[in-house]
Amino acid sequence: MNDVMILVVEDDPSIQRLIAVALETQNYRYQMVSTGKMAVQDVLSHRPDLIILDLGLPDMEGVAIIESVRGWSSVPIIVVSARSDDKDKIRALDAGADDYLTKPFSVDELLARIRVGLRRVKSGLNPQEDPVYVNGRLKIDYAANLVYVADKKIHLTPIEYKLLCLLAKHTGKVLTYHFILKEVWGIYDNDSSALRVFMTTLRKKIEADPANPTVLQTHVGVGYRMVNVHEEK
Template identity: 55%
Template sequence: MGEATHKILVVEDDRQIQSFIGYALEQDGFCSLSANSGHSAMSLLISEPIELLLLDLGLPDCDGMEIIKRVREWSDMPIIVVSARDQDREKAAALDAGADDYLTKPFSATELLARIRVAIRHLRRQSGEKPQAVYQVGELKIDMEKRLTYLQGEELHLTPMEYNLLALLFKNCGKVLTTQYIIREVWGVGYGSDTQALRALMAALRRKIEKNPAKPRYIVTEIGVGYRLVDE
């Protein structure tokens, strides 16, 4: 029950799904509140110390995308979208608007809770007084302070662009990053939207860190959306 201090708001107008999520959260030790409309969600977000938002996009009084945009005006709380909308452009739009993750219905309680734990780890890192310098996933490690990377204890020789891409993924470990977000962060806002350079850079990085680049262990492709560094 150690996670009970984390208060999660479930915004979902389907009572059955709302109950399913609420039960799963409480069984795992979280404290959950629920709202079935955008208006009631905003009221709770303003009045309660919510730490994580689970948000359905199809609300009766507004589009969930508007909730994401409004919350991002004043809060960095993790936002996980849970929606029946499975189009790649819908997922990318939600992530670009500020959502941290996206789960397509139907989903299992196990997957939902795993995504929540990843989001809470990010929350803890962000709230720490000293920024984390060393990150590790499996046998892949990065030292942000020294700008060094290691695989199985051996130093990797990455180009500056390869390092910047890997560092960005490590800082957002477990989160899906859209291609446009990665391009903006790695190349800058004036680069444009051409994804060919990103695909080439990703292929070069995978050749250095993956045993089998065709079946990556560390950096997985979220088809039509972007990439994610797995959180083991």
């Protein structure tokens, strides 16, 4: 049996069974609860390694659970919800969720997202705390402020470098437009046109095929994610 403990917060019996079967195929231990109150209590008492959370719970909003947990814990939270509106995704991600899957979802995709979340837990390191960050063909030497693609040094503007480092720091996590604008430009703005321009130029410099990016993933209407190329294969 895997040492990992996953808390599943879901009130739909059919989705409960689907997630349970998926976790059992990977020998993950899990705890299944159906209310927000039970979820918060379980996080405090059992300290799970990862949380799979539905937003539409009978007693409280899933976003409120995320905010409560984030008050004291950095445990990875993957939202699995029938709510497909971009506003719902952005609210959950800005509250502190690490990822967001819309129902119906692929079991393989859920398991891939779980692996990404658990990898961050097992490493115990923030990628930017290491002097060198490596993700496939991409390498960032933080000490020297240099970036390499396939061992070839590339030139980035200060904004491009700051944007790339932010995404690398949160590898595997979807970052909303609002969060990126605040962290990179220090502004609270919903206009992401400038961000899209910088992402386009950044992809041209680091992606093997900028038209089909494999490292910098777009979540349309929500934000961007630095893909861990080893975990997503």
